[in-house]
Amino acid sequence: MRLEPAAFGRRAFVLPHLFEDMQTAAGVARLSIANRIFLVGAIPILVATIIGIASVFLLNQADDGRRGALVVSSVYRNVVAAMSSRDAYVEAQPSDRGRHMAAFEASFVGAYKGLNTLGQTVDELAATDAIASTTASLQRYRAAMGELGVATEKNDKLVADMNKRLATLIDYTDEARARQHASNMDVVTTLKERDESLRRAQDLTVAAEAARASMADLALERAAIGSSGLLAERAATFETVRLDNAVNRYAEKLEAAGLRDEASAFRGTYRSFLSGGGHEALLGWVDRRLKIDGTAVRALHDQLGELLAYTVQANETEQATQNIAIETLKLGQSMSRAVATRSIPGIETVIGDSRDLGDEIAALPISPLIQTEMLDALNLWREALVVMKDRLAEQNAVLMRMNETAGIMIFEVSSLNNSLSRDADEVSERVRLILIGGAAIALLAASICGILVARSITKPLKRLERGMIDRAANPNAGPLVDSGRRDEIGLMARATNYFLAELGKRESALTSAKEHTEKTLEELKKTQSELIQAEKLASLGQLVAGVAHEINTPLGVALTTATVVGEEARHFRDEVAGGRVTREAFDSFVERMNEGARLINANLERSAHLVQSFKQVAADQASGERRSFRMDAFADELFTSLGPMNKRAGHQISVECDPGLEMVSYPGALAQVLTNLLSNAYVHAFAGREGGQVAVRITSRGPGWVRVQFSDNGRGIPPRDRPRIFDPFFTTGRGSGSTGLGLHIVFNLVTATLGGTIEVDSQPGRGTRFVIDLPTEAPEPQPPFDEAA
Structure with a gap:
């Protein structure tokens, strides 16, 4: 269906007249399909516009409530983060407290800004009072954090000083122990000397x-x-x-x-x-x-x-x-735990333990000077510990005030969040009711209009469909009746009439072309069959000539040996008749006879083996029947019969076959494939050179498959020719008499007759490798094509 470009520009002028034309079915039919569809969509759009205008105000209110709730959520997160930073600040090491104080300040600033933003956007009196109260609580919390920071810094300094005094006490203790140890060593030395004197x-x-x-x-x-x-x-x-x-x-x-x-x-x-x-x-x-x-x-x-x-x-x-x-070390650890947990009873316990430690120091029989220094250091440390107890009490009081303030802030922020969320939910509920009611009205109006418009479109379309089906069965039924309409259906009818006319003309042309193509295909099949048969006969002729030349050698040797044996027998008979036979002459005659019989027998066996191999290969190539055979025996017979070809060409061929490979296939077709590949290698891969090498490797590729790899070390195939080597009549040796059908026949025999696949891999100057994958059971022969069918 094609719409006029100007139709979209005229829609603005069509809408005032649409309702006038809707009064009758004939009025609807006079409109184009595009205008009818526009009419169906215009009614819901008009209703939706009214609903949208009515809902904009409410949606804005809902958005304000939602944004306020999001801001309150952000304030809540910042308050919680400030509380976490406060706890981390109290529990952190003195070197890390600055980072946690900075985090507290950032959280405070975020919460304060959020409350200011919320105060500018919310107009309700209750919400404004709650925001002001929360802001005041937040400021009190910050002031208390400042007090906590000052008290914590003082405590850190006092703890550092106490640790120094405790370290001094430990140093004095180590010095006293070192002196006592030296004195003990002197006593031991004296004791050894007295013991030696007593012994003497x-x-x-x-x-x-x-x-x-x-x-x-x-x-x-x-x-x-x-x-x-x-x-x-x-x-x-x-x-x-x-x-x-x-x-x-x-x-x-x-x-x-x-x-x-x-x-x-x-x-x-x-x-x-x-x-x-x-x-x-x-x-x-x-x-x-x-x-x-x-x-x-x-x-x-x-x-x-x-x-x-x-x-x-x-x-x-x-x-x-x-x-x-x-x-002393234990006292330091106990003090650290008590300070970290801000435990007043723990501090008092440490003070009592320090007094006990002083009594122990006073009772030591050590140097009075060191003993006095140790007691002074312990007394100073205990006095600082008493001060620490008072400061921890002040710090705990500040923390308690901060916890109370934080609880008030959390409660106020939660209440404010619930209030704003509830207002937003109420506005959203009203908007939802308006949208549902408007959507029901729009759906009803659109349904009525859609039914009228759909009936005005579907009836002509069904009529057009029936007409097209009738003309498909009877092209001569004439043009469609709706071609006179002025809407899109009329355009479709006229286009269909034109399509039917053109289809009739092209059908006649296709029928003629089909008959000509079938005739040409039949001629090509006949030509291809003749060329394949000629190629087979030529290959068989080469095989016969090679076998005949190969048999001539052993038969000639056997004939020459038989002639020499006959001469030796006549000469020996004359010697016997003359009575001149010695023991040495008799033994020499017997040895020559044995040698002659061995040569005659070996050459005749070789000839018989060549004849047997030739008979089997010739029978396979001539019959083309599907039979069971062993791959190793088949390869040995085939390449034995092809031996004269190798000798004439001056190249070497190596054949390797895994034992025990059973095949149910077409040995004639397989022999034709390998013969053509070998001939193609001699003609193209080794053209103008001697000493070429051909390797044939036959292996099992898995259950039910055999892989034949045929490779040579010739000049290779250029990349531009590689995609076309299996095309019929493609050859690079046209001037030397090549027909270009050798590899094409190989491809057809492998894929069609043997049911396998063939791939080629070649690099210029590095040789060529054909990989043939064959099923161990070739497909059954297909019946000939029935032209009548």
Whole structure:
């Protein structure tokens, strides 16, 4: 349907006359379809315009309420954000409090601006009073935040000072512990020295007692010599040796103890005793040393006991000093927790613990100077802690006032939000009622007008539809009857009449063209069949010629060998007849006969194998029947029969086939495909060169499929020719006698007869590769095309 361009410009002048024309059905029929549709839309638009004008005022009020509710929501979020910033400020570290204070100020400014904006847009007295009250609460909250900031800064400074004093106390404690540790080390050194002296004194005492006992035993043996004779004399000699050993050990102990003069005096007294002197002097000297060494042992025992007692006490003092440091750290942690939680009872507990710690410090047996410094530091810290308790009480009071103010603000903002939202909902409800009523009126008017207009359009359209269906069945029925109308239906009828006339002319032309095309297609099919048959015969002729040439070689060798064997047999017969046969001649004749028989048999078997392969390939190419065969055996027979072609061309071919590939297909068509590919490679890929290489790889591609890859290392196919290589009669060797049907026949046999696909990949100078995917079961042959059908 085509509308006149000027129709849209005339609509403004059509509307005043539409209702006059609507009074009768004939008036509606005189209007164009575009004007009728415009009429259907104009009535709802008119009603909608009235409704819109009536609703604009109410919608503006609703928008004001909605905007006010959004502003109140923003104020509420800012108030909540300010409260969160306040809590984060109180709980943050001193270095981070500035960031949270800035966040609080930003939230306050946002809430304050929102309240000012809301006061400028809301006219209701109740809402204005609520806004003013909320603004006053917000300002009080900010002032309280300022007080909290000042108190918090003072507390931070006091906490820092207290931490320094606590660190000073810990330093004094570490110094006292270090001094006590050094003193303990001196005591340990002294204890080791006293222990060594006691050990030497005990060794001297033991050695002196041994020497004294030996002296006493020797004196007794000497007294018994006169009465006991020789036996007593021998015993005195033994005791003399024992005394000598004891005296030497004792003298060595004296020298080891640093008493060299005493050792010399003792040895002199001993020598006097050996020269016949009395033993009283020697015993008196030893008894004197025993008294001296015994007194030293007892004194050293007493000193060691005192040192051990002092060592235990010193270790306890060092441990107590270390415990003071640990208790000091615990006090610092307890203070930090109490300050962080603003706990007044926690601060009082820490103050009590600090007094206990002072008593422990006062009881330590350490340097009075350090002890006084430790007590002074602890007292200063405790005094600051008392001040901190008062400041935390002030801070808690400020926070309590802020919480009360925040609760009032939240309540006021929530009430204001509910009031504005309720007003907006009431206005929206009124607008909704107006829209529903107006829409019902517009729908009713549009429905009535739409029914009249639809009937004025659908009846002619149905009539036009029936006429077009009738002319489709009977083109000679004549033109449509509505072509005389002045609206769009008349335009459609006239266009349909013109279309029917042109359709008749083109149908006649198409019928003639179809007959000519069918005749040409039949001729092309006949020509194609003849060309394919000729190509098959030519391929078979090449195969026959090659096999005949290949058979000539082994048959010629067999014939020549048979002739030589016959000559040798006649010569041997003459030698036998003349009686001149030696053992050596007989053995030589037998060896030559065996060699001749082997050559004749090998060449005849080769000829028979070539003939058998030729017969099978020729039968496959000639019959074209669908049968079951093994792919490896088929490939061996085919390329064996094509061997003469390879030898004449001077190229090499390698064939690889996976064993066990069973096929149910057309071996003749497959042989024709591979023969044409090999011939195409020799003619085009290796044109003008020798030593080309062809590789055939036959593998399984999965269940039910076999892949044949035929590749050469020839000159490749140019990119411009690659898309056309399978087109009929396309060849680059027209001057050398090529017909351009080789690869076209290959494509038809692979896709139509064998039911597979073929793809080519080639790069100039890098050779060509054909990839053929074949089903293991080729499709059944299709019945010939029935032209009559």
